[in-house]
Amino acid sequence: MLKTVSHISIKSLRRFSSVSPSPLKHNLVEGLRTLVKSEQRNLRHGISLHHHMHSHLQSYSHDVFLANHLITMYAKCGNIVYARQVFEEMPERNVVSWTSLITGYAQAGNELEGFCLLSAMLAHCCPNEFALSSVLTSCWYEPGKQVHGLALKLGLHCSIYVANALISMYGRCRDVNAAYEAWTVFEDMEFKNLVTWNSMIAAFQCCNLGKQAVGVFMRMHSDGVGFDRATLLNICSSLYKSSDLVRDDVSKCCLQLHSLTVKSGFVTQTEVATSLVKIYSETLGDFSECYKLFMEMSQCRDIVAWTGIITAFAVYDPERAILLFGQLRREKLSPDWYTFSSVLKACAGLVTARHALTIHAQVIKGGFEADTVLNNSLIHAYAKCGSLDLCKRVFDDMDSRDVVSWNSMLKAYSLHGQVDSILPVFHQMDIKPDSATFIALLSACSHAGRVEEGMKIFISMFEKPETLPQLHHYACVIDMLGRAERFTEAEEVINQMPMEPDAVVWSALLGSCRKHGNTRLGKLAAEKLKELEPTNSLSYIQMSNIYSAEGSFNEANKSRKEMETWRVKKEPGLSWTEIGNKVHEFASGGHRRADREAIYKELERLIGRLKEMGYVPEMRSALQDIEEEEQKEEHLSHHSEKLALAFAVMEGRKSSDCGVNLIQIMKNIRICIDCHNFMKLASKLLGKEILVRDSNRFHHFKDSSCSCNDYW
Secondary structure (H helix, E strand, O other): OOOOOHHHOOOHHHHHOOHHHHHHHHHHHHHHHHHHHHHOOOOOHHHHHHHHHHHHHOOOOOOHHHHHHHHHHHHHOOOOOHHHHHHHHHHOOOOHHHHHHHHHHHOOOOOHHHHHHHHHHOOOOOOOOHHHHHHOOOOOHHHHHHHHHHHHHHHHHHHHHHHHHHHHHHHHHHHHHHHHHHHHHHHHOOOHHHHHHHHHHHHHHHHHHHHHHHHHHHHHOOOOOOOHHHHHHHHHHHHOOOOOOOOOHHHHHHHHHHHHHHOOHHHHHHHHHHHHEEEEHHHHOOHHHHHHHOOOOOOOOOOHHHHHHHHHHHHHHHHHHHHHHHHHOOOOOOHHHHHHHHHHHHOOOOOHHHHHHHHHHHHHOOOOOOOHHHHHHHHHHHHHOOOOHHHHHHHHHHOOOOOHHHHHHHHHHHOOOOHHHHHHHHHHHOOOOOOOHHHHHHHHHHHHHHHHHHHHHHHHHHHHHHHOHHHHHHHHEEEEHOOOOHHHHHHHHHOOOOOOHHHHHHHHHHHHHHHHHHHHHHHHHHHHHHHOOOOOHHHHHHHHHHHHHHHOHHHHHHHHHHHHHHHOOOOOOEEEEEEEEEEEEEEOOOOOOOOOHHHHHHHHHHHHHHHHHHOOHHHOOOOOOOOOOOHHHHHHHHHHHHHHHHHHHHHHOOOOOOOOHHHHHHHHEOOOOHHHHHHHHHHHHHHEEEEEEEEEEEEEEEEOOEEOOOOO
């Protein structure tokens, strides 16, 4: 009798020849069973056993019992072709023969062959519960419905295996109606096991029915049914992905789920803890709880857990994401593709390209230098950090480019306002453009005031069904026409849209109305924006500014009061600059900084010298509720980007770092007209390039001019 498949050798096979047929058959069957049960299913050993049968048992295919084991072995080892060959050579087959091959096709993901085989089986014998459940594991809706009908006809729908498979099949369809068909199967079941409950939760989760998934879990818990890791992961996915759950519901469920995982000990399992981290960070925005949970995972933090926490902080707190990546490296863990992708996303949120360069070196060292997706991420990170040269270098060195590669390069040029570079790159594309391609092109034309070229591109999108304009494309066109003060055309485009304009479209129009003082259209855009996003401060502030600019101060005050009534808060202006490998943050007014007095003095000196060069504060950029001109000027001088520049100049003088010809500043909202004028003159005065990245684009200030040509 064979103990392990690895012990099967040529010598042992030869010994079978001296054994009588019955013991030989027994030993071969045991060998096949052992092979199937082993973790490493070695197909080569299985073929050796098959060859031995062929040599010593010429009529083995007539032995249904032996042939069935061969089918199972080949199917389990992943060679469905050999399994089918054995099946076809059998003169007689029983239900196990058919079921074994059907199961093999299901495991191989070959839905069509499995379904056809089941259909053929009906002419020879009646399928059992295992045959139906196997077919259902790879079936989709239409064939699945037919199998469901067959199960009802044969009375096999009562089988827990068939019922569980039906629930899973309907769930995979990702259709709400299919999910409720799964629910009907679930409710009709007299006996349910843990797989049944998990399958039902997963079905609702797949169909974006989070409330129902949570409801099943609560019922399961109240009925005293135990749960496992799969249950928790499905519920976490429901809380994270479902759009039918409001934030308060998610928060309540997440806390209860967290408590349950702690009590049950499942919180120590990496996948469960990582799923909770994802809910806390991406759905609830509770980064302190998210970080706390991660720190409690000290005994089970693998690369998946580290990647999860880095992903969580990549946008919210990029600096912390970089620090976590450094800690991961110190713990001797090797970053994988996902880790690098997440940390590069964090690099894109930093002021300079210093960290992106470091990560780039590690990507190369890790053997990922040819990876298209990571190279795309590098282009994006370098573009966001202000280094177009590095973007181009990565792009040019790529052996293979996909549509995202081209789009990333186009977006980089668009972000930096280089429309003369973006169009030649577009014409060089050797791959079909997609929706994102046209967004990059239209944005570039909008930023550069190239309306005619932009409209030609927009009109060309109607030529093919796959490039028909979507909401974002319309928003770009409205922004482009509005910036050029072509409001009649902008209104026509909005009226002709095949879909309802969204908040982005109305925001674009409102911004242009603020720039050009179009009160009538601005009021319409503001009202529409309030309907769609009542807590967005933009509509209230922009209308207040429009009214103030035309002297309607009562209306401006009403808009501000309305904002207070609805408790809408304006996003505070923040800026960052990096000095000596350290990022410094500045808020408007500088009240958060202990060194604000020194920064104020430096800024006063700078403003004094700039006034000698012709700088005049643009009072329209000051808060409209400030009455005195001196107060308005003081408010303007304390905008966050000016404080950041003054600090950079002050620190540069301290360190005698006069050789650095670039000052980089990042701002969370759009730069105002006054700060734009200020930076232009400051670049001339200081003899340096000042690179400001605001929420919309980059401004390269040099020698009293800006890359945007004052069109932004």
